[in-house]
Each structure stands twice: as structure tokens, then as C-alpha cells.
Amino acid sequence: MSSGVTRQPRKQLAHSHADSVLKNIELAKVREWNEHDVIRQFLEPLEFGYCSKAFEQHRITGPALVSLTEEHLKEINVMLIGDRVLFMEYLAILKKKKRQQERANSIWTGTTPHVSCAYSSNPCQFLFRFCCPCCVAKTTWSVTSQGLRSSAYPASINIVGKTDREFIDFRFLKDLEVHSEPTCICCCRGYDLLIYADDPSENSAKHGEPTRLSHPEALQVEKLIRDAWADARLVD
Structure with a gap:
């Protein structure tokens, strides 16, 4: 010793x-x-x-x-x-x-709208997003073990637009739903993750409306969020 x-x-x-x-x-x-x-x-x-x-x-x-x-x-x-x-x-x-x-630390990141037929309401919208990406407003998403962060950016050609940011704390999460349905061509199916959460801020403009994440990896994101949500409740 x-x-x-x-x-x-x-x-x-x-x-x-x-x-x-x-x-x-x-x-x-x-x-x-x-x-x-x-x-x-x-x-x-x-x-x-x-x-x-x-x-x-x-x-x-x-x-x-x-x-x-x-x-x-x-x-x-x-x-x-x-x-x-x-x-x-x-x-x-x-x-x-x-x-x-x-x-x-981010455990998942993604960008919407996803450029594919399944995430376009019609062929013209798909072609527009594909051929002129600078004309399309985008939202970036980041999932951490604490919450979901989103930043909605105006189209690059819109010089007067502003960025809207949102953070959903998993401690205030209420429910998750995944919807899948054809959106452009009948053989193409898109996935929407609906995220319901209480907003502790007094100036919320959403009034109980869910946050919608339309992305091919919505099922994966739902599982990640559910796991992080469970951990957040254990910590509390």
C-alpha cells in the first residue's frame, strides 16, 4: 500500500x-x-x-x-x-x-422539405423544389436528449425574411403520432411525425397545434424522441 x-x-x-x-x-x-x-x-x-x-x-x-x-x-x-x-x-x-x-449533443439532424415526390403535394411542386432550391424555405431539425430544436429559414432569395426558432423540451412532451399517406403519386408514401407538447411560454402562437416533421426518417426520429422522453422523465 x-x-x-x-x-x-x-x-x-x-x-x-x-x-x-x-x-x-x-x-x-x-x-x-x-x-x-x-x-x-x-x-x-x-x-x-x-x-x-x-x-x-x-x-x-x-x-x-x-x-x-x-x-x-x-x-x-x-x-x-x-x-x-x-x-x-x-x-x-x-x-x-x-x-x-x-x-x-445531436442524436439526429435533418432538413425539410425533403425533395422527393412523397413529400410534395404535386409534381410541379417537386420540380420547383428540385430545380430552384434557393427559392424554397427550409427548416433544420436537431434532436438531442433534452429536446427538439428547429430553425425555419426563409428562401435564400428572400433578403427580408427572418429565421424562426423553436425548442420543444421533452419534459413538456405530451404525445407523438406518425402518419403515413400518399402525397403526390399513389405509390409514394410520406411520413409525418406529429409532436404534441405543452408550451410553457406565455406568447405561444401555436395554441396546442402539433409540430409537424415530414421526413423519410420520421419513424426513426419517433423512436429516438420516445427514448429521450423516457430518460427525461426518469431524470425528473
Whole structure:
């Protein structure tokens, strides 16, 4: 068993500097860190470098770091109580930022209207969208584990149009429906995902109307949203 760590760091780290260190950590890479990455990117910048030997001896890699508890620190003989408390505070901030980033990452993206016969009301509309895309208003969609974000852009040639943005928080989701029906030619079927949600804002112009996502991957999106919706309710 390694001896206890008894030497205090030479200086106390200012909270503002600690926040800056944690903010600049590339969170997506934390689980790829080896022991030396943990020392170089977490311990030393936060003035815990004097614990490096203990962390290296016990093979504290990135995955182990984010799972550490105060009891683990006691087991590896990081015995300075004040430093353990501060270390766990910084680690909690790191894990919170990592969870927030993971929840904000897109798990599906798409653009509508989809240029195909199945998503056009008639052949002329399909040809217009196909031949003159700059004349067509578009909406981009992004599904995260937190909600559905949409941005409706005016046609490129419309210089006075504005972008309308909407976010549906899955905590306020009420129901999902998928409709499939021919829209242009009888052999072509399009898919519409209807998303019903309570709008907590006071200035909603939709008045209970569902958000409609017409896209070939509507079935896939419905499953992703249902899974994220279930997770959001478990978190709450």
C-alpha cells in the first residue's frame, strides 16, 4: 500500500482559475485519458500535482476519474481532508459539464422539405423544389436528449425574411403520432411525425397545434424522441 499523501500544494488555486481550467477541458476526450493525461490535464492544472504518484500507481485513467468517490481517495491514501473536499467539488463540476454536453449533443439532424415526390403535394411542386432550391424555405431539425430544436429559414432569395426558432423540451412532451399517406403519386408514401407538447411560454402562437416533421426518417426520429422522453422523465 502506498504511503499517505501529506504534502500540501504550494499555493491555493483561485476559483476563477479553476473554472477556466475545467471550462477548457475537452470533455469528449475525458474517457480516452490514460494515467498521464489525468495528471497533465486535471491534477496539475488544478494544483493537485503532488497526488500524481498515487494516481499513477493506482492506474486512475479518465474512466476511473469520473467514477471516483471520496472513499476511493481515502483508499489510495490521498489523506488531506481539505484537498479531498476541493477535489470532489472540481470533479463534480467536470461531471456536470460532461453530462450537459452529452445531453446537448445531436442524436439526429435533418432538413425539410425533403425533395422527393412523397413529400410534395404535386409534381410541379417537386420540380420547383428540385430545380430552384434557393427559392424554397427550409427548416433544420436537431434532436438531442433534452429536446427538439428547429430553425425555419426563409428562401435564400428572400433578403427580408427572418429565421424562426423553436425548442420543444421533452419534459413538456405530451404525445407523438406518425402518419403515413400518399402525397403526390399513389405509390409514394410520406411520413409525418406529429409532436404534441405543452408550451410553457406565455406568447405561444401555436395554441396546442402539433409540430409537424415530414421526413423519410420520421419513424426513426419517433423512436429516438420516445427514448429521450423516457430518460427525461426518469431524470425528473
